[in-house]
Amino acid sequence: MxxxxxxxxxxxxxxxxxxxxxxxxxxxxxxxxxxxxxxxxxxxxxxxxxxxxxxxxxxxxxxxxxxxxxxxxxxxxxxxxxxxxxxxxxxxxxxxxxxxxxxxxxxxxxxxxxxxxxxxxxxxxxxxxxxxRLRGVRRPGLAAHVPTPHGPVLLLDVGVTIDGTMLELVQHAVLGAAYAKVALGVTDPRVGLLSIGSEPGKGDRLRRAVAVALSDTVLPAGGRYIGLVEGHDVPRGGPADVIVTDGFTGNILLKGIEGATAVSTVAAHRTEAVEAPHVVAASKGAALLGxxxxxxxxxxxxxxxxxxxxxxxxxxxxxxRIIPAVAGLADELLTELSSAGGLTIRDALGERS
Amino acid sequence: MxxxxxxxxxxxxxxxxxxxxxxxxxxxxxxxxxxxxxxxxxxxxxxxxxxxxxxxxxxxxxxxxxxxxxxxxxxxxxxxxxxxxxxxxxxxxxxxxxxxxxxxxxxxxxxxxxxxxxxxxxxxxxxxxxxxRLRGVRRPGLAAHVPTPHGPVLLLDVGVTIDGTMLELVQHAVLGAAYAKVALGVTDPRVGLLSIGSEPGKGDRLRRAVAVALSDTVLPAGGRYIGLVEGHDVPRGGPADVIVTDGFTGNILLKGIEGATAVSTVAAHRTEAVEAPHVVAASKGAALLGxxxxxxxxxxxxxxxxxxxxxxxxxxxxxxRIIPAVAGLADELLTELSSAGGLTIRDALGERS
The missing domain is CATH 3.40.50.10950 (Rossmann fold)
Known part of the structure; x- marks a missing residue:
């Protein structure tokens, strides 16, 4: 990118x-x-x-x-x-x-x-x-702009999909890639899936299924799925422009990062304590996508x-005109995913009942 | 406490x-x-x-x-x-x-x-x-010492219980309370459950079930369940001495906090950049409980x-002699919980099939 x-x-x-x-x-x-x-x-x-x-x-x-x-x-x-x-x-x-x-x-x-x-x-x-909702969207996602030394990382969802499903996370990857292009000016956005290790196969059942599905998904705006990323990749930036997760994990991680940033900034540089959290204020307004x-x-x-x-x-x-532009880029893919929504975690993981 | x-x-x-x-x-x-x-x-x-x-x-x-x-x-x-x-x-x-x-x-x-x-x-x-494993323990938990301005917060689990269950989280609350007393010297440790809001009822299905179960659980060492806490309560400290979560969320949050701390410290005070992460080094060695x-x-x-x-x-x-002391405090409760392990999320949430 x-x-x-x-x-x-x-x-x-x-x-x-x-x-x-x-x-x-x-x-x-x-x-x-x-x-x-x-x-x-x-x-x-x-x-x-x-x-x-x-x-x-x-x-x-x-x-x-x-x-x-x-x-x-x-x-x-x-x-x-x-x-x-x-x-x-x-x-x-x-x-x-x-x-x-x-x-x-x-x-x-x-x-x-x-x-x-x-x-x-x-x-x-x-x-x-x-x-x-945009056509085909199962649930909207809240996308936070997290400031990093490499520029903003888009983290989504940070609070809507509390018991997230595979289809929701894959649709958010599509919306996130489109938004990164239109709103953040990232060409060929790199999309990562948040997990507990970067090696393939790491994570819970939902993550393993979403990773399989994302490998097969065409992303808009030249976006490409780059695999699993970890908690530190959100505040540090680097490997991914868009990081997809469920709303429960995303909300907790975002608040944890903001809390740690506030604490560290106060500890390291007391005189800037009042102003410093506002340097990262962009992360406090999340755009609703979908x-x-x-x-x-x-x-x-x-x-x-x-x-x-x-x-x-x-x-x-x-x-x-960011929302219409995102919708234009994502529309076809969202509709396709939605009609393929019968794909279950069990299918993706190749499990037999 | x-x-x-x-x-x-x-x-x-x-x-x-x-x-x-x-x-x-x-x-x-x-x-x-x-x-x-x-x-x-x-x-x-x-x-x-x-x-x-x-x-x-x-x-x-x-x-x-x-x-x-x-x-x-x-x-x-x-x-x-x-x-x-x-x-x-x-x-x-x-x-x-x-x-x-x-x-x-x-x-x-x-x-x-x-x-x-x-x-x-x-x-x-x-x-x-x-x-x-200690008697009755379904799965061990990794407990990280997270430094905060109010003293260390014990966060567990940070990587074992990837698809966490209600029994595992409740047992970790018991082990965490005992460890906070024995290892951190906290009397009457306050135990919080990590979620996406502090109001009762916030969270995913697992959290709502665990919150019900924890309200009914006797904790060792004078520990008491104080309800839901949020992502920022881990790095900021304050409301809880022990914060319980599943290993997927805990691992991502811990790495996110560490990443944010490293980035902020470098940004705010470049000369301390090399040493500052080691101020929080306690959080990088997690004790395995159970x-x-x-x-x-x-x-x-x-x-x-x-x-x-x-x-x-x-x-x-x-x-x-921290591990035997934790085992001594927690043994009876862990065994009881294990034999009551037939309690399911559905029971705790009062759902009907």
Whole structure:
């Protein structure tokens, strides 16, 4: 692979207005950190328009903090605790309502992309339901950009496919290869499968089956399957541009890497401790692949700069038309895989019942 | 929990001779790094005796590099390429032979403990076969000491239980609690289950079942189950002293944390880059729990200081009688769990067929 200019358009990233729906109630410290993130995003990007989805008072907090001439860039979709299903726990009701309303704004064309933090399950379910999945996709995957000394590694899935299946992981390899080309500018992306050793045959039952299936799968954008990679290959980078795993393992690994990075950075260089985690902020906004719309999901523990970074990623997904381009590259392969979905782990491993 | 003096004996760690069998052919860069590690270990610990298991020429390299008066501390068990099963790949044959010979030296009383790097599968299989498992133990677990700002976190399993089962994870919680008390001096150890969120019910099918089972399990040494923890809780420390997971997830997380730590440390503080990984070297020698003998397994990618750290851990396991003490604390519970082993995931989750 070679890494060309990060923008597939060769020059400055396309600008132009990007209207981003932001779920004010997503995340452990919502709405405070989301308000902070929205303000940071507005000040960093003059062509950004925000549709704030949530309680009136939180939206007003954002608007009140903006200069008067910036206020026209913010609109509000009020969703508060009066919306919901009555008996369910209040926080749950509010959460479901805002993330769903954000997805509906994208579906209706009132926003170009959406950002939510917190429970990725709720965000993914609402996005897939409202926006629809790409043709043939069994389950969407969350793709995190992990910074490494060799450039970003795309790790997916980091939270959707909790009891992952072979078909899901193979489809994510296809989506990941297409995204690496379109969003990261990687030509001929190298796709690795995360396991516990790099020698063929290493891993659990699912990994052994997926490895067999990936060896037989045509990947888009010149992508090729390079075999098994290990946990350290994600933060170090090097062997693969795209690393595929199930959402349980991917979520734990991503959080482990982020925790270790924060701890090491604090220990080694205390004065940079506050800023250093934001150097790696790109990894905190994950792009949802396999859904017919631009959706970014941030950590539940995201802070303001993380949310701003998620909003910036969402704007980029829209401006560079990344999701339609990924769908175009992956469509045929996803449909083929889906119709071959009768292939089971048992088939791949050549087991007899 | 409180962390008392690291030595359960209250003062200086017990010294006295420790005879460690060292597998010269374990690890990706064997025998060179093992030779280096053996020399470092000898110079750090004057009461250490080594039984070097492997080719004559590698053992001679160690002996030749020692001062004359130190040479009596090293003995050799020659195992080379002439030993083995003929047709199998040479490296495989040699590897199996040396790790097995090291285990046999411990079993026969010619060594007090053993250290091997590289394929943990081979090391664990040989140890379990030759030394035997503790009564009731379904599968042993490799326990890594992960350094955190709050003191070491014990993470297990990091490589044995690849398709982990509920019984294996619950037994590892028992062994981990006992080991945290005896080896790390933690009173009332807090045991967490690794998952993708800390709220009850988060995780895959296995995690949901294990969480139910752990809530009902008596843990030794005053240990108590504190619920689900996340990937970042391993490097950050804080909520739990012992973190239980399957060997697939644990291996990937441990390597991811080590990779991220190495990358961050290099990036933040280049002058300390060479030394910094060794600050966390304790995590590279994992103690094997559930086997009737003192066994330490190092990474395949271990370097000399890592191997030396593994040898030091093995010596400590012997000198402080850690393995028999763990067995004493855990024996009754392990046996009980084993005879209740008919409990299935389906039972724990209350599913109906």
């Amino acid at each position: 070679t890494r060309s200019d990060r923008s597939p358009h060769g020059g400055q990233p396309p600008s132009g207005t990007a209207r981003i729906a932001v779920d004010l109630l997503g995340g452990d410290s919502a709405p405070a950190v989301v308000v902070d993130g929205a303000l940071r995003a507005c000040s960093a990007d003059p062509d950004l328009h925000l549709l704030l989805v949530g309680p009136r008072e939180s939206a007003d907090e954002v608007i009140g903090a903006l200069a008067v001439h910036d206020r026209e860039r913010v609109s509000v979709s009020v969703v508060d605790r009066t919306v919901g299903m009555g008996d369910a726990p209040m926080r749950h009701v509010r959460r479901e309502s805002t993330v769903r309303a954000a997805a509906e704004a994208v579906y209706a064309g009132r926003a170009d992309a959406m950002v939510s933090a917190g429970s990725s399950g709720a965000a993914v379910a609402a996005s897939a339901h409202v926006l629809g 859904v017919a719309g631009a959706v970014v999901v941030c950590h539940g523990s995201a802070d303001g700069p993380d949310i701003a970074s998620g909003i910036a990623l969402a704007a980029r997904l829209h401006r560079e | 409180t962390r008392s003096d690291r030595s359960p004996h209250g003062g200086q760690p017990p010294s006295g001779t420790a005879r460690i069998a060292v597998d010269l052919l374990g690890g990706d860069s064997a025998p060179a790094v093992v030779v280096d590690g053996a020399l470092r270990a000898c110079s750090a610990d004057p009461d250490l005796h080594l039984l070097l298991v492997g080719p004559r020429e590698s053992a001679d390299e160690v002996i030749g590099a020692l001062a004359v008066h130190d040479r009596e501390r090293v003995s050799v068990s020659v195992v080379d390429r002439t030993v083995g099963m003929g047709d199998a790949p040479m490296r495989h044959v040699r590897r199996e032979s040396t790790v097995r010979a090291a285990a046999e030296a411990v079993y026969a009383g010619r060594a007090d403990a053993m250290v091997s790097a590289g394929s943990s599968g081979a090391a664990v299989a040989a140890s379990a076969h030759v030394l035997g 086997v009737a003998g003192a066994v330490v397994v190092c990474h395949g990618s271990a370097d000399g200081p890592d191997i030396a750290s593994g040898i030091a851990l093995a010596a400590r396991l012997h000198r402080e």
